[in-house]
Amino acid sequence: MDAQGHRHTDKPERDATLLRPDQAHIEEEQDKEIHGCSSHTKIGTMDSYSDTSDVERDAGISRFPTQQDHLGSDLQPNSTEIERIQTQKSQHSQTVGCTFGANKPYPPQLIDQEAYVVGFDGxxxxxxxxxxxxxxxxxxxxxxxxxxxxxxxxxxxxxxxxxxxxxxxxxxxxxxxxxxxxxxxxxxxxxxxxxxxxxxxxxxxxxxxxxxxxxxxxxxxxxxxxxxxxxxxxxxxxxxxxxxxxxxxxxxxxxxxxxxxxxxxxxxxxxxxxxxxxxxxxxxxxxxxxxxxxxxxxxxxxxxxxxxxxxxxxxxxxYAPQILVEKAATLRRATKNWAIHAKQDEIEIDFGELLEKNFSRPLRMLVTERIVLLITIYMSFIYGILYLFLTAYPLVFQRVHGMNPGVGGLPYFGLISGQLLAGLVIFLRQPAYERKLAANDNVNVPEWRLPDVIAGGICFAAGMFWFGWTGYKADIHWIVPTLSGLLLGFGLLAIFLPLFNYLIDSYLMFAASAIAANTFLRSLAGAAFPLFARQMFEGMGIEWASTLLGCLAVVMVPVPVWFYLQGEKIRRKSVYAQTR
Incomplete structure (x- = not known):
C-alpha cells in the first residue's frame, strides 16, 4: 500500500494495455509479414485482459467489457481487418505528418476514452x-x-x-x-x-x-x-x-x-x-x-x-480542472496506466482563440454594449481619481497646511475609514441579498446590485465638493478636508465593487471579456490621471479643480439609475448579455 492508500499488485503494466487482444494479434501478424516471416502465435485467453487491477479499482477507473471480450481467444487475422488497420496507419501518417517512430505503427484509439478521464468523487x-x-x-x-x-x-x-x-x-x-x-x-x-x-x-x-x-x-x-x-x-x-x-x-x-x-x-x-x-x-x-x-x-x-x-x-x-490534472498525474504514476488523464490535459493552446477572447471580443463589447461602455467609463473615472488623490492630497496637506511628507500622508486614513465603512455596509446587506435570491428561486437579477452604486455615487460627488472647498486655504482646519475622505472612500468602494459584480452578473458567459475591457480602460485612466493632476490643481486652483471633478461625478450618478430602471430591457436586446 502506498502513500495514497492504493494497493499495488504485480499486474498494472498488463492491465494498462490499451489494444484489444485481436488487434494486438493482427498487428503482430502484419509486422511479421512485412519483414518476410509468418507467425502462428496464439493469443492468451481474454481473462488476462478483463481483470481490472486493484490499483485501478481503488482509483475509481475500470475498463468496461466490449463485444470483443465475449469472442473466442483464437481470433485469426482476416483481410478486412488488415486492410482497415493499414488504412488507419495511412490516415495517421497523412494527418499527423510524421511516423510514430521506433519502427512502430500508430496504435489504435482508446476503446472508451471517457473511462480514463478522472473526476471528483461527488x-x-x-x-x-x-x-x-x-x-x-x-x-x-x-x-x-x-x-x-x-x-x-x-x-x-x-x-x-x-x-x-x-x-x-x-x-x-x-x-x-x-x-x-x-x-x-x-x-x-x-x-x-x-x-x-x-x-x-x-x-x-x-x-x-x-x-x-x-x-x-x-x-x-x-x-x-x-x-x-x-x-x-x-x-x-x-x-x-x-x-x-x-x-x-x-x-x-x-x-x-x-x-x-x-x-x-x-x-x-x-x-x-x-x-x-x-x-x-x-x-x-x-x-x-x-x-x-x-x-x-x-x-x-x-x-x-x-x-x-x-x-x-x-x-x-x-482551480478545479488543474486539481484534476494533478490527480491524474498521481494516478498515472501509481497505476502505470499512462492513458489516465484529466479533461484539462486535452486542451490545446489556440492563439486565435486567445486573441479573440482577450482583444477582439472585449473591444467589440466595449463599443457595442451600452452596459459595458457606460459602466467602464464610470469605473475608469473613479479609479483614475484614486490615483489623482496621490497628487491632490500632498498639495492640500503639505503645501497649504505645511505638513511634512510623513504627516501629510496621514489624512489618507480618512479615505481608508470611508472604504472600511463601505465594506461594513456591504457585509451587512449581504443577508438581505441572499433572502431576495432565495425568494426568486436562486435566479439572480443583476440590477439588485445597483442601489448601493447610486448611494455611493451621491456620496462621492458630495465628498469631492467638500474636499475642494475646505482644502484650498490654510485658515480652514486640516481635519475638515480630512473628514471629506469618509464620503470619498465610501463612494469609491460602494461604486466600484457592485458595478464589478453587475458586469459579471450581466455577462455570465462573456464575463471574462467584459472584465478584460473594463480592466484595460480603467487601468489606462489610472495611468493618465496622475500626469495632468498637478497642472490641473495648480492651474485651476484646488477648489475649482475639485468642483470640475465633482460635477463630472454628478453627471455619472444617472448611469446606475438608468440601468436600475431599464437594465433588463437593455440586456434582452444584447447579443452577449445574460437574460432570465
Whole structure:
C-alpha cells in the first residue's frame, strides 16, 4: 500500500494495455509479414485482459467489457481487418505528418476514452477547493489578500519619491510621475498574459512566478543608476503586480460558494483600494528619514519576497480542472496506466482563440454594449481619481497646511475609514441579498446590485465638493478636508465593487471579456490621471479643480439609475448579455 492508500499488485503494466487482444494479434501478424516471416502465435485467453487491477479499482477507473471480450481467444487475422488497420496507419501518417517512430505503427484509439478521464468523487470530494476546511481557506485568503495589497501598495509608494527623483536624475515632474503611470499601465497589460495563463495552468503557478518577477523588478528600481532603468522596471513591476489583481478574485471564486463569495470579493476589493492609500504616509516617513527614496522600493521588494515565500510554501492549487490534472498525474504514476488523464490535459493552446477572447471580443463589447461602455467609463473615472488623490492630497496637506511628507500622508486614513465603512455596509446587506435570491428561486437579477452604486455615487460627488472647498486655504482646519475622505472612500468602494459584480452578473458567459475591457480602460485612466493632476490643481486652483471633478461625478450618478430602471430591457436586446 502506498502513500495514497492504493494497493499495488504485480499486474498494472498488463492491465494498462490499451489494444484489444485481436488487434494486438493482427498487428503482430502484419509486422511479421512485412519483414518476410509468418507467425502462428496464439493469443492468451481474454481473462488476462478483463481483470481490472486493484490499483485501478481503488482509483475509481475500470475498463468496461466490449463485444470483443465475449469472442473466442483464437481470433485469426482476416483481410478486412488488415486492410482497415493499414488504412488507419495511412490516415495517421497523412494527418499527423510524421511516423510514430521506433519502427512502430500508430496504435489504435482508446476503446472508451471517457473511462480514463478522472473526476471528483461527488460534490463533497475533499479535493475540491470549496470543500476544504474553513481554516485552510481563511489562511489562503489572508495570504492572497496580503499579496494583492502589496501589488497595489507598490503602485502608489513611488509617488512620495517624485521630488527626490527630480533632483537625482534632473527630470521634470511629469517625467518623474511616469514612474507611477507606467506601473499602472502594467496593470492594464498584465491581464493579457495572466488571465489565460491561470485558466490553462491553474492559479498557483502564475501567482508564484509573478511574485518572483514583482520582487525582482522592484529591487531593480531600488538600485537603478538612471531614469530609463527606473521607468522600464516600474512598468514590469506593474506587469507582474497585475497577476494577483487578475487571479486572486478567481481563487476566491474557486474556494467560496455563492453564499460566501460576495464577502470574500469585498475583502479583495478593499485590499486593491487600501493599498494605494497606505503607501503615501509610509513612503513619506521613509523619504524624510536617513534611509532615502530608494528604500521605498527596497521595502516593496522585501514585501514581494515575503509574498513569494508564503505562496511557495502555503499556496495550494484551487482551480478545479488543474486539481484534476494533478490527480491524474498521481494516478498515472501509481497505476502505470499512462492513458489516465484529466479533461484539462486535452486542451490545446489556440492563439486565435486567445486573441479573440482577450482583444477582439472585449473591444467589440466595449463599443457595442451600452452596459459595458457606460459602466467602464464610470469605473475608469473613479479609479483614475484614486490615483489623482496621490497628487491632490500632498498639495492640500503639505503645501497649504505645511505638513511634512510623513504627516501629510496621514489624512489618507480618512479615505481608508470611508472604504472600511463601505465594506461594513456591504457585509451587512449581504443577508438581505441572499433572502431576495432565495425568494426568486436562486435566479439572480443583476440590477439588485445597483442601489448601493447610486448611494455611493451621491456620496462621492458630495465628498469631492467638500474636499475642494475646505482644502484650498490654510485658515480652514486640516481635519475638515480630512473628514471629506469618509464620503470619498465610501463612494469609491460602494461604486466600484457592485458595478464589478453587475458586469459579471450581466455577462455570465462573456464575463471574462467584459472584465478584460473594463480592466484595460480603467487601468489606462489610472495611468493618465496622475500626469495632468498637478497642472490641473495648480492651474485651476484646488477648489475649482475639485468642483470640475465633482460635477463630472454628478453627471455619472444617472448611469446606475438608468440601468436600475431599464437594465433588463437593455440586456434582452444584447447579443452577449445574460437574460432570465
Amino acid at each position: 460534490p463533497d470530494d475533499p479535493l475540491h477547493a470549496q470543500n476544504w476546511p474553513f481554516v485552510d481557506k481563511l489562511i489562503i485568503a489572508t495570504m492572497l489578500g496580503f499579496t494583492t495589497f502589496t501589488a497595489s501598495f507598490g503602485s502608489a509608494i513611488f509617488s512620495t519619491t517624485i521630488p527626490h527623483l527630480q533632483a537625482r536624475f534632473h527630470v521634470g515632474s511629469v517625467v518623474a510621475t511616469l514612474g507611477t503611470s507606467l506601473y499602472v499601465l502594467g496593470f492594464a497589460t498584465g491581464p493579457i498574459l495572466w488571465a489565460p495563463y491561470s485558466e490553462l495552468k491553474g492559479r498557483r503557478s502564475p501567482l508564484v512566478f509573478a511574485s518572483f518577477g514583482f520582487a525582482i523588478f522592484n529591487l531593480a528600481v531600488a538600485v537603478a543608476k538612471d531614469v530609463q532603468t527606473v521607468m522600464i522596471c516600474r512598468f514590469f513591476g506593474g506587469f507582474f503586480g497585475a497577476c494577483p489583481l487578475t487571479c486572486v478574485a478567481a481563487v476566491f471564486s474557486d474556494m467560496f460558494n455563492n453564499r460566501s463569495r460576495g464577502n470574500a470579493i469585498t475583502i479583495f476589493a478593499m485590499a486593491v483600494f487600501c493599498g494605494p492609500l497606505f503607501a503615501p504616509f509610509i513612503g513619506g516617513f521613509i523619504v524624510k528619514s536617513k534611509l532615502g527614496w530608494r528604500w521605498t522600493e527596497y521595502i516593496t521588494a522585501i514585501l514581494g519576497f515575503v509574498c513569494l515565500g508564503l505562496n511557495v510554501i502555503f499556496l495550494r492549487e484551487t
